[in-house]
Amino acid sequence: MTNWNVILNIAKTHLLTKIKQTATAALGVTFGIGAYITLVSFMTGLNSMLDDLILNQTPHIHIYNEIEPSKKQPVATYDAFKNSFNVVHSIKPKFSQKKIHNALPIINYLKKDENVKGAIPQIKSSIFYIAGPIELGGNLTGIQPLDEAKLFNFNDYVVEGSTQKLHNTENGILLGAGVAKKMSLTVGDRVQISTIKGDIFPLKIVGIYQSGIADIDAIQSFANLKTVQRILGEAENYITDINVKLHNIDVALPMAQQIEQQFNLTAIDINTANAQFETGTTIRNLITYAVSVTLLIVAGFGIYNILNMLIYEKMNDIAILKATGFSGKDVQYIFMSQAIIIGLVGGLIGLLIGLIFTNIINTIPFETEALPTVETYPINFNGWFYIIGITFAMISTFLAGYLPSKKAKKIDPVTIIRGQ
Amino acid sequence: MSTVLEAKHINKYFKKPVLFHVLKDINFKINKGEFTSIMGKSGCGKSTLLYILSTMDTDYEGELYLNNELVTNNTRDQLSYIRNKHIGFVFQFHYLLSEFSVLENVMLPAKKLGEKSFEEIEHDAMQKLSILHIDHLAKKRASRISGGEKQRVAIARALINNPSIIMGDEPTGNLDSHNSDNVFNIFKQLSDEQGLSLLIVTHDEDFAKRTNRIITMEDGKIIS
Numbered sequence: 290m291t292n293w294n295v296i297l298n299i300a301k302t303h304l305l306t307k308i309k310q311t312a313t314a315a316l317g318v319t320f321g322i323g324a325y326i327t328l329v330s331f332m333t334g335l336n337s338m339l340d341d342l343i344l345n346q347t348p349h350i351h352i353y354n355e356i357e358p359s360k361k362q363p364v365a366t367y368d369a370f371k372n373s374f375n376v377v378h379s380i381k382p383k384f385s386q387k388k389i390h391n392a393l394p395i396i397n398y399l400k401k402d403e404n405v406k407g408a409i410p411q412i413k414s415s416i417f418y419i420a421g422p423i424e425l426g427g428n429l430t431g432i433q434p435l436d437e438a439k440l441f442n443f444n445d446y447v448v449e450g451s452t453q454k455l456h457n458t459e460n461g462i463l464l465g466a467g468v469a470k471k472m473s474l475t476v477g478d479r480v481q482i483s484t485i486k487g488d489i490f491p492l493k494i495v496g497i498y499q500s501g502i503a504d505i506d507a508i509q510s511f512a513n514l515k516t517v518q519r520i521l522g523e524a525e526n527y528i529t530d531i532n533v534k535l536h537n538i539d540v541a542l543p544m545a546q547q548i549e550q551q552f553n554l555t556a557i558d559i560n561t562a563n564a565q566f567e568t569g570t571t572i573r574n575l576i577t578y579a580v581s582v583t584l585l586i587v588a589g590f591g592i593y594n595i596l597n598m599l600i601y602e603k604m605n606d607i608a609i610l611k612a613t614g615f616s617g618k619d620v621q622y623i624f625m626s627q628a629i630i631i632g633l634v635g636g637l638i639g640l641l642i643g644l645i646f647t648n649i650i651n652t653i654p655f656e657t658e659a660l661p662t663v664e665t666y667p668i669n670f671n672g673w674f675y676i677i678g679i680t681f682a683m684i685s686t687f688l689a690g691y692l693p694s695k696k697a698k699k700i701d702p703v704t705i706i707r708g709q
Numbered sequence: 710m711s712t713v714l715e716a717k718h719i720n721k722y723f724k725k726p727v728l729f730h731v732l733k734d735i736n737f738k739i740n741k742g743e744f745t746s747i748m749g750k751s752g753c754g755k756s757t758l759l760y761i762l763s764t765m766d767t768d769y770e771g772e773l774y775l776n777n778e779l780v781t782n783n784t785r786d787q788l789s790y791i792r793n794k795h796i797g798f799v800f801q802f803h804y805l806l807s808e809f810s811v812l813e814n815v816m817l818p819a820k821k822l823g824e825k826s827f828e829e830i831e832h833d834a835m836q837k838l839s840i841l842h843i844d845h846l847a848k849k850r851a852s853r854i855s856g857g858e859k860q861r862v863a864i865a866r867a868l869i870n871n872p873s874i875i876m877g878d879e880p881t882g883n884l885d886s887h888n889s890d891n892v893f894n895i896f897k898q899l900s901d902e903q904g905l906s907l908l909i910v911t912h913d914e915d916f917a918k919r920t921n922r923i924i925t926m927e928d929g930k931i932i933s
Contacts, residue, residue, distance in 0.1 A: 295820040299806075306808040609804040612765060613818040613866065614793020616786045703760045706800055706878070 296619060299610075300626040307599065311631060314595045317588035318635030318686060319642060322678045325581035326643020329674050331650060332577040334667035336570045342501070343566055345442040347559055348532030349541045352389065352548060355555040359383045392528035395552060399533055404544065406536050407440045409433050410528040412517045418510075419481040419489065420472045427468060427508040429482065431517030440534045450476050450496025459516060461495035467507030469497050482520070490520050585685050588635075592628055592689040600624060600697045607697055608705035621698035628690020629683065636682030640675050712777060713874050713906045714739040714762060719771035721757060731757050732769070733929040739874070739908055744900040746917040747910045749926035755910045756878055758926070762908065763796060763876050764788045776873055793822050797867025799877040804863065807852035811838070811862050814851050819869045830869075837865040841895060857888035864895060868905075875899070877909040881916055893919065 304311045358380045364370055389395065392410060399408040412431035417424040434452040437443035444452055447463060455461045462482075464474060474480055476494050483489045492512065499506055512520075518527050535541055541558035548556040560567070600607070607620055651668040721732040731754045739745055749755045760766040762773065764780055767788070773781050775795055780788065792798075805814045815834040819825060825833070838844040841861045846854055851862065860880060867875050875896075881889035893916055899905045900921075909920070917923050925933045 292821055292823045295817070295823075298820075302808050605804055606806050609806065610817075611789070612763070612792065612798050612800075612804075614789050614821055616789035618786070619789075619821070703765050706804070707756060707760070 292619075293622075296622050297626055299623050300630065303599065303603070303623070304627055304630060310595050310599070314592045314631045315635035315638070317591035318585075318632055318682050319639040321581070321584035321588040322636050322639025322682050323642035323646065324584050325678050325681070326640060326674055327646040327650070328577050328581055330643070330647045330668050330670065331666065332573055333671070333674075334669035336573055337669060338663060338667040340566060340570060341442075343563055344538075344559065346446065346500070347563065348441070349535040349538055349559045350533040350545045350548065350556050351562070352395075352531040352533065352552075352554050352556045353529060354385065354387060354389055356382050356385070356387075387529050388523070388527045389529065389531060389554060391526075392531065393526055396528075396531060399531070404535050404537065404540050406534045407436065408531055408533045409436045409440065410514060411530040411532060412514060412521070412523075412527065413529050414517060414521055415485055416520075417483045418468055418472060419483050424483065425468065425471065425508075427465070427482075427510060429462075429510050429512055429517060429520070431514040432511050433514055434511075441532070446498055446500050447496050448499045450494075452496070454495040455511070455513060458493060458495050459513065460490075460492050461512065461516070462492040463496040463498045463511040464494050465506045465509045466497050466499040467503060468510060469494070471507070484520055486522075488520070488522070492516075582681075585681055589685040589689040592631055592686050593693060596624055596628055596690055596693040597696075599627075600693050603697075604700065604705055607700050608702035611700070611702040612706065617698040620700075621694045624694035624697050625687075625690050628686045628694070632682050632686025632690075633679075635686075636679045639682065640678055643675075643678070711741045712738050713741050713743075713775070714908070715774040715777075716758075716762065717772040717774070719758070719761060719769055719773070721754075721761060721766075721769040731929050732761070735771070735931060737924060737931060739906055741873075741906055742900065742904040744896065744907045744921040745909070745924060746920040746922070747908070747924045747926060748912075748914070748917050751912075753926045754929045755926050759876060759878055759908070759910045763798065764792055793818055794870055795873040797870070797872040797875040799860070799863050799867050799875065799880040801879040801882040805851035805859055805866075807850070809851055810847070811843070811849050811851055811854065812847040814862060815865045815869055818866060822870055834865070834869060837868045838862075840868075841865050857884055857891060860884060860888065860892055861895065864892070868899070874906040874908060877907070877911075879911055880909060881911065881913055889913065889916065 362375075362377050362380070364375045364377060396408045396410060399405050410433065414429050414431070416427055416429045418427050419425075432443075434443070434455040438452045448466065450463065452463075455463055462480060464480060469475065472480065474494055476496060478494050479491050480494055481489055481491050498509065498511060500509070514528075515525070518525060521527065533544075535544070538559060542560060545556040545558035545561075548554065610620055610623075611617070647668045647670065650666050653666050655663060655666045657663070715738045716735050719732055719735040720730070723729040723731055735758060747755045747759065757766070761769050764773070764775075764783075765788075767785075771781070772779060775791060780791060783791070805811075806817070809817070812831070812834055815837060816830050819830040819833065820827075835844055835847060838847055841864060843858055843861050843865070846858060846862070851859070854862070860883075864875075864880075877896075880896075881892050884892060896907055896909070897919070900907055907920075909916075911917055923933070924931055
């Protein structure tokens with residue numbers, strides 16, 4: 290039979306009379322948990338920001354026509370040479386059209402698939418920006434501005450003007466920030482572009498685009514799909530790329546493979562294209578947890594140490610408690626409950642400190658060219674971190690209390706009493 | 710007259726540093742209300758015997774009965790309960806929990822037993838303290854009172870659960886003659902007025918002579 294009132298009362302008295310030691314032990318836990326919450330919130334915040342940077346503007350499946358040599362050279366189809374060893378020198382890529390054949394029906398087909406959140410066409414073309422006698426090479430991509438904004442957060446990268454304006458302006462262009470700087474152009478100005486064939490078109494700048502990656506900003510611009518089709522002198526079904534966004538990113542790979550087979554096109558899924566980002570995220574998480582666990586283990590040793598000392602100091606008390614009828618288990622519970630109280634109080638204060646710290650970090654300005662949408666340090670506020678934190682605090686203090694309390698349980702009162 | 714405590718053929722060996730036969734076939738009974746003292750030279754095994762009788766030491770051969778019930782081979786938890794309910798202890802050193810008040814020290818075994826409400830326990834504890842004339846110390850910290858007073862607090866704590874027997878291991882061994890007398894008078898009074906059984910190990914011949922019965926030990930045997 291265990292009388293918890295008595296046990297907790299004794300534990301409380303022990304803790305309160307040794308308030309400095311108790312506070313030190315609890316502070317160890319507080320520090321560990323506080324650091325864990327801060328670290329993990331900050332790190333995962335940073336992770337998801339970096340992931341978003343890439344993932345949000347990257348299509349889950351990118352479909353296009355790859356220019357490549359035929360896998361099966363014509364000689365292989367000729368029966369007379371079937372059993373011979375053929376050598377073909379100077380293989381050239383197969384001549385094929387850049388555009389996706391039957392692009393519009395494919396888009397309609399994809400949009401009907403229940404896994405697909407959206408499929409939108411793009412036209413990629415190489416152009417020159419003309420400033421007097423200077424010609425700057427660049428890319429002009431034809432897009433459907435509103436769909437891009439909806440599916441790929443395109444608005445985040447338009448630093449001046451808007452996608453809506455582009456949608457409304459037939460001869461509009463969203464100029465890359467780098468290009469605009471080089472040519473000293475701002476919104477409202479006109480820029481002349483020339484196609485590879487040499488046709489020159491004036492376009493009105495309705496916005497500035499900044500991806501954060503300088504090399505891209507120095508060449509990339511966007512215009513309406515129809516504008517680009519007109520500049521290139523192509524029909525309305527001329528589409529070079531289809532970007533697909535899915536509801537669930539995990540089906541990207543099988544779906545990309547299926548599309549490749551079905552339509553005889555190249556389809557790249559996001560995981561294949563951005564494998565290194567997954568690795569970076571995993572490693573950052575690993576570091577965060579390694580540091581936090583180390584901190585908590587150190588705190589655990591602190592508690593272990595202090596309880597050990599306490600038990601040596603309280604040898605006589607333990608003997609007298611046992612002599613007056615407290616069982617070994619009761620004595621063990623007394624010291625266990627001390628450890629758990631230290632862990633709980635220290636852990637809860639740690640959570641609070643973590644919350645305060647992350648809130649402070651969340652307000653620190655963090656402005657960088659590379660990330661136009663970010664204004665303060667990113668913090669991921671997630672309830673799970675708090676649950677994991679307090680659970681870990683309880684487990685580590687439980688273990689730190691278990692070993693010394695087991696020793697207290699085994700103390701033989703006769704040896705202590707007779708040893709005086 | 711009913712028997713409180715009975716020892717049958719108790720043998721005990723110390724195994725370290727060499728095998729040593731400490732207690733040799735101990736047989737005796739203590740009746741209800743008897744005030745008994747155990748005398749003997751140092752090392753004759755009287756304290757060892759007392760700790761076996763107190764159920765704290767379980768490493769012995771033979772049989773031990775408390776209130777005619779066999780307690781040998783009971784589990785440790787059962788023994789804890791028996792100590793709590795039926796046996797009161799007074800040691801040579803005072804062994805109070807120094808961070809608790811005098812009253813809390815006295816109340817602790819009763820709280821552990823948990824048979825009475827907090828108010829009843831507090832009332833009982835105050836009553837025991839006033840029997841021993843130390844009720845004015847109730848709220849003081851146990852570390853702030855004198856040696857004689859501590860020993861009386863220890864006696865009050867031994868009495869709190871109205872045990873069947875009080876055991877003492879040289880309870881006056883660390884006290885001056887005035888306080889020794891005091892403690893003896895308290896024991897005597899408890900024995901006479903409340904019919905309490907007492908078993909006290911002592912070196913003090915004067916103390917022993919005034920008890921009802923003296924058990925003398927020599928070389929691990931009872932000789933008288």
